[in-house]
Amino acid sequence: MKKLTLYTLSLLLCCLAPAYAQKQTPPEGGKPKDFKLPNKEEGSLDNGLGYTLVPYGAVPKAQVSLVVKTGNIHEAENEVWLSDFMGNLMKEGTLTTKGKDLSLRMARMGGDLNINVDPNTTTISGNVLSEFVPELIQLIADVVQNPAFPESEAERLKNDLKRQLSVSSNTPQSQASSRFFALMYPEHSYGRIFPTQEMIEGFTAAKARQFYETNFGARRSVLYVAGKFNKAQAEEAIRASFSGWLQGPEPKYPTPTAQPSQEVAVIDRPNAPQSTLMLGLPVIDPSQPDYLPLQVTNALLGGSFGSRITSNIREDKGYTYSPFSTVNVRKGAAVWYEQADVTTEHTQASLQEITKEVKRLQQEAPTAAELEGIQNYQAGIFVLQNSTPQGIIGQLNFLDLHGLPDSYLTNYVQNVYAITPEKVKEMTAKYLDTQKMTLVVVGDKKEIEKQMKGDQSLKVN
CATH class of the missing domain: 3.30.830.10 (Metalloenzyme, LuxS/M16 peptidase-like)
Structure with missing residues (x-):
């Protein structure tokens, strides 16, 4: 009887332990510290x-x-x-x-x-x-x-x-x-x-x-x-x-000429169950002061798993599985775009939700709590990128390619946390003009054109 009672008690505790653990509030994670560039x-x-x-x-x-x-x-x-x-x-x-x-x-x-x-x-x-x-x-x-x-x-x-x-x-x-x-x-x-x-x-x-x-x-x-x-x-x-290597040519990069346009290009894949969307426009490159605030804005809008566009068309609507936005950087140029593979019947609805989220952020600043979560994410990713010799070389090469000082790295974390909700709103309004965005859709052209026919702002090519 004693053994049976102990067994029953042990079994009860095992069953209660997960439930008890689920009720515990995990401690808050610490904020990433400023990156200290190793002596070089x-x-x-x-x-x-x-x-x-x-x-x-x-x-x-x-x-x-x-x-x-x-x-x-x-x-x-x-x-x-x-x-x-x-x-x-x-x-x-x-x-x-x-x-x-x-x-x-x-x-x-x-x-x-x-x-x-x-x-x-x-x-x-x-x-x-x-x-x-x-x-x-x-x-x-x-x-x-x-x-x-x-x-x-x-x-x-x-x-x-x-x-x-x-x-x-x-x-x-x-x-x-x-x-x-x-x-x-x-x-x-x-x-x-x-x-x-x-x-x-x-x-x-x-x-x-x-x-x-x-x-x-x-x-x-x-x-x-x-x-x-x-x-x-x-x-x-x-x-x-x-020392014996020939000097060769001076570094020289042909000047890029990015051109925004309100154009819609559809690449036909008859009977495709999904439409692949790319919507975006040229933005500033890393040499500009607004580049870091724009990166944080992108992370909040569509560049992280908890971003607004992802929450909208993935979590809430179920139109897509893994949408994302990014600031695609090249020497002397950058482009912001959102990319998503959406169900064909929700092609136009997905575009409407994406542009709705951009316009909402242009008109209304995020809460301090929402922005803080994104800042933690952005700063944390940065710290992880610098945790290996390969990562450090990548960062130093980034500075060299874009003509940036070491302070871009050493002050990165504190500069991320200095960005305000109003600054995010300003960046969205200043750089992400939905009227100047180029749209490319790969999918069933017949179905896509039927959905877009009623939207007078879109001219399908």
Whole structure:
């Protein structure tokens, strides 16, 4: 009987424990602290190469990244993705080391070699054990100064790009992005997202080398080392490995010319169960004082899971699963847009709710409590981004690309919390004019046009 009673009591306590726990109010999370930039050492070589050394953390590893200020932005109109092809071909070896041997050397150092091309930069990087930092610096120097561009690998890499193009360009999200940015930047490389199969077919090792020789050089490059490493050995390796690199061209980015327009473009996908929406317009870039307040405004409006647009068309209406808005940043330009995959029958209703939320924030400031939740989110994300050597290098490169001072990072958290509800309202009214937004819809054109027919403010193309 005693054992039975104890068993019954234990069972009762087990059942009550979850219910009791559910009634407890969890403690409030602390506010993120200001970011303290680790002590860094900056220098340059006579040929113009800049370098930044950032000792950080206790794990015996370090990230080495060479950032070259060139990328898709410098491609000709008929050679979209040529810089990507060049980057892929650079991994296939140098004049002294074959691609397979490069991979083996990186594996021995505890990492692998990455070459990433984006609209504004090309980054050659690796993450290795601390003792191998000087050797990785030497390897990266060999890759960027002595690329072999083997013609024997060109056809295989072109086929890889063709497959990538075939897959990525046929999704509704990619089709919407391609059309949207073409409308935003009609005369600029920022508006050219995808090549044609014919463009890729025309790529050769010689064209990759020509792009490299035209756009690579020490004056366009910055080498970052972050993590746990020996600074004296790293600096010695930089000077020994990069001093002989040719200066190359000065950094130069073609000026973007973003153009807002009240245009509606529909890409037909007959009988599609969903419509993919992209609605947005050009806004300010990070060099402008209002950029950070605009970022916080975006997070409140549509750029976080608890944002207004997400709560409206996802939680309340059930029109979509994962809508989001963002400030898409490039050198010298930025675009705000909302993107959502919505059920076809709710295409027009979703657009109405999105624009309604924008207009509501233009007319009425958020409460202090709502804004504080967004500020906690924005500051917290920022702190997390700076918690790794790769993250710190990313932030330092962001400063360099957009000409920002270190104080942008060190004062970021306090500046986020200094933004007022009235400032959010002001940013929405100043920069998010719904009358100037471009709309792209990918879906069943017949059904979409039927829904939009009664809206005189929309002119479907």
